[in-house]
Amino acid sequence: MPNYYDPHDEVFLANPWPVFRRMRDEAPAYFVEHLNMWALSRFEDVMQASMNRTHYTAAMGTTIDALITEGPKPSAFVFMDPPVHTSRRNILNPPYGKSAAALLEERFRQRTREFMAPHLARGELEIYSFASKVALYTIADIIGLSYPDITHIRALLDVWFHREPGIKGMTPQGMQAFGELHAFIMGLVRQFRVTLPPPGTHIHSFMTTPIDGQLVSDDEVFFTIFSLVITGSDTVALTAAGTIYYLAKHPTQYAEVRADHSLIPHAFAETARYDQPTNVLGRRVTQDHELHGQQIKAGQSVIFLFASANRDDREFPDADQFQISRRPARTLSFGAGIHACLGQHLARMEGRVILEEIMAAIPEYEVQIDRCQRTFTEFLQGYCHVPITFRPR
Numbered sequence: 001m002p003n004y005y006d007p008h009d010e011v012f013l014a015n016p017w018p019v020f021r022r023m024r025d026e027a028p029a030y031f032v033e034h035l036n037m038w039a040l041s042r043f044e045d046v047m048q049a050s051m052n053r054t055h056y057t058a059a060m061g062t063t064i065d066a067l068i069t070e071g072p073k074p075s076a077f078v079f080m081d082p083p084v085h086t087s088r089r090n091i092l093n094p095p096y097g098k099s100a101a102a103l104l105e106e107r108f109r110q111r112t113r114e115f116m117a118p119h120l121a122r123g124e125l126e127i128y129s130f131a132s133k134v135a136l137y138t139i140a141d142i143i144g145l146s147y148p149d150i151t152h153i154r155a156l157l158d159v160w161f162h163r164e165p166g167i168k169g170m171t172p173q174g175m176q177a178f179g180e181l182h183a184f185i186m187g188l189v190r191q192f193r194v195t196l197p198p199p200g201t202h203i204h205s206f207m208t209t210p211i212d213g214q215l216v217s218d219d220e221v222f223f224t225i226f227s228l229v230i231t232g233s234d235t236v237a238l239t240a241a242g243t244i245y246y247l248a249k250h251p252t253q254y255a256e257v258r259a260d261h262s263l264i265p266h267a268f269a270e271t272a273r274y275d276q277p278t279n280v281l282g283r284r285v286t287q288d289h290e291l292h293g294q295q296i297k298a299g300q301s302v303i304f305l306f307a308s309a310n311r312d313d314r315e316f317p318d319a320d321q322f323q324i325s326r327r328p329a330r331t332l333s334f335g336a337g338i339h340a341c342l343g344q345h346l347a348r349m350e351g352r353v354i355l356e357e358i359m360a361a362i363p364e365y366e367v368q369i370d371r372c373q374r375t376f377t378e379f380l381q382g383y384c385h386v387p388i389t390f391r392p393r
């Protein structure tokens with residue numbers, strides 16, 4: 001087992017849970033020296049830090065890659081503090097409220113059925129890629145991108161995210177894919193300045209709503225599209241695939257869900273707690289302060305180990321057990337504070353509908369556990385390949 005935490009260490013990435021436990025118990029504010037950043041692993045610390053706007057800023061990035069590099073950051077709302085962050089969230093908010101997510105449900109359900117139909121005839125369905133495609137097309141509608149364009153963007157993102165054994169972080173092919181992605185989306189942004197996508201889409205709103213008398217820059221539109229395609233397609237798919245996987249590993253709980261579909265949202269929520277997909281994000285420190293006897297200095301970074309915080313026994317009894325009967329008063333699955341998940345209502349609706357439709361259409365299936373695969377990058381983790389087989393219809 002590695003000696004505490006290195007976000008790029010392959011041994012750690014393969015099984016982070018024992019390391020997270022040791023960190024929570026022995027070094028809740030752990031200094032990752034080579035990255036000049038503090039890792040917070042306990043629930044309460046991550047909760048408080050997520051809401052702390054006096055000691056931390058998002059303006060130097062929230063991902064590990066952004067935090068470890070100096071220099072100007074992309075103008076993305078996820079990398080902003082109030083008041084600029086607030087003005088962007090206000091423009092983006094409309095499709096993500098609880099009632100807005102409910103309005104999207106019928107269309108989403110139809111699409112889920114449509115994309116599932118060919119698999120039903122074949123008797124095999126791979127949950128991650130199926131869920132990812134349904135979520136991807138939905139976020140395409142919300143952003144204002146065509147399906148071929150978002151599919152091309154997603155394919156380049158997959159190359160960018162791919163990690164190779166022996167290479168810490170992004171591969172050379174990943175860097176090249178990022179360059180292509182940038183050129184491709186910037187080309188679209190220039191076209192959209194001439195021909196707007198339909199009203200109500202994010203791109204339309206960004207291109208027609210001045211903020212402090214000015215429209216947002218092409219760069220900002222690029223990074224907004226980029227962030228929303230990633231967050232809008234991967235996270236729900238990882239959690240839906242994880243739910244199917246963990247239910248297969250817990251047959252009694254699977255039988256309960258089968259018998260009562262109203263338990264589906266709880267199974268999805270428990271998976272988001274147990275195997276939190278956006279496992280680590282952080283901030284830059286703006287003021288010296290002390291935490292657990294450690295001196296945290298302005299200019300260093302602090303990272304929030306969401307995946308560890310959600311496994312903290314101080315908050316969740318028997319946190320290392322998957323239990324869909326939990327009704328936790330608080331979770332960090334969707335973060336907290338002003339950067340809390342923009343898409344959380346949408347995500348809950350999507351996860352529930354995908355799982356409801358699978359259970360309704362396929363009365364009995366077998367999860368091919370030996371073929372399941374995990375991904376664990378320094379940003380996203382979870383089951384990225386969960387095939388199920390069943391009697392063809």
Ligand code: HEM
Binds near residue numbers: 050232233336340346
């Ligand atoms: C199960 C699914 C999801 C999980 C577990 C999840 C988790 C999270 C977490 C933990 C954060 C907080 C980040 C921080 O504090 O820096 C976050 C932020 C965010 N999420 Fe999600 N998310 C999910 C689905 C989605 C979806 C479907 C969207 C689609 C729009 C989305 C968009 C965002 C955005 C844009 C932010 C950044 C908000 C900001 O900086 O103001 N997420 N998410």
